Amino acid sequence: MSAGGDWRPSAARPRLAARAALLARTREFFAARGVLEVDTPLIVNAPVSDVHIHSARVDLTPDAGAAASQYFLHTSPEYAMKRLLAAGSGDIYQICHVARGNECGRVHNPEFTLIEWYRTGFSLGQLMDEVEALVRLLLAERVGVRPAERLSYREVFVRELRLDPFTAPPTELARCAAAAGFGAAAGAGRDELLELLMGTVIGPRLGAGGLTFIHGYPASQAALARLDPQDRRAAERFELYGGGIELANGFHELAAVSEQRARFEADNAERRRRGLAVHALDERLLAALASGLPDCAGVALGFDRTVMLATGAEHIDEVLAFPTARA
Secondary structure, eight states: OOOGGGGSOSSOHHHHHHHHHHHHHHHHHHHHTTOEEOOOOSEESSOOOOTTOBOEEEEEOOSTTSOOEEEEEOSOSHHHHHHHHHTTOOSEEEEEEEEOBTOOBTTBOSEEEEEEEEEETOOHHHHHHHHHHHHHHHHGGGGOSSOOEEEEHHHHHHHHHSOOTTTSOHHHHHHHHHHTTOGGGGGOOHHHHHHHHIIIIIGGGTTTTSEEEEEOOBGGGOTTBOEETTEEEEESEEEEEETTEEEEEEEEBOOOHHHHHHHHHHHHHHHHHHTOOOOOOOHHHHHHHHHHOOSEEEEEEEHHHHHHHHHTOSSGGGGOSSOGGGO
């Protein structure tokens, strides 16, 4: 059957040229700072356990009649890059394609490009400084001249919704979600409600005409980040927003292998509760943490979304040569 006009790229040549120019600027940025570019596998043995991220499976069958070996497309190069850090790589970055299921929309494509990097000895504040420097370089005049706004997770909830995310009961969160048009959220759990409000109500209001960092996410949303030693209710994690779009997610990286294993096991327990696929933990990552991960902070920046802001694109397809629908 003929594909008609689907063979053509969805991005016009000027936007493809803009992508190339921004990639070149990115590499110059890290080269000037002595950060090593690395390249880790797209196909991995173990998927992430996060209940909100869905890994794509790959079956590699070596010979006819042989049992298929199940692998996954990585959703981030984080696990492999942490193994490099534990092996003594020093500061590293990577520009790579990743794949995530159930990702489709104006700013989502199942396959997209991340810029991910790790800085040893950096605090979360120092990493935010560096993220802002890179994003300003890539967006140029589109972010204005004022410094990026920095708000705690609690501050932004109080400012935008007049509620404290750490103390508000789930009934109040559900009421707020219902007022925003999400009536079906009444039976959702606390974290689900917080993430719904952050992603659909608060986030689109952030970074208008500039950049906004949100830091101090709830400890229950720490993922692979350390908890704040001054307030154990919060994680040393930030997100960056520009033009109402989430651009980056950064952590002061958790190095304690026992705590990380416990979090992964808790994730799998929640996946079982939700009826999601459960897989074995990435024992190579855990072994790397056990050997000693250096004190570091790391971040993943969505490159395609950054190109959207840099070029004024309204849809992610406008900055991709071939989105998944026409790949």
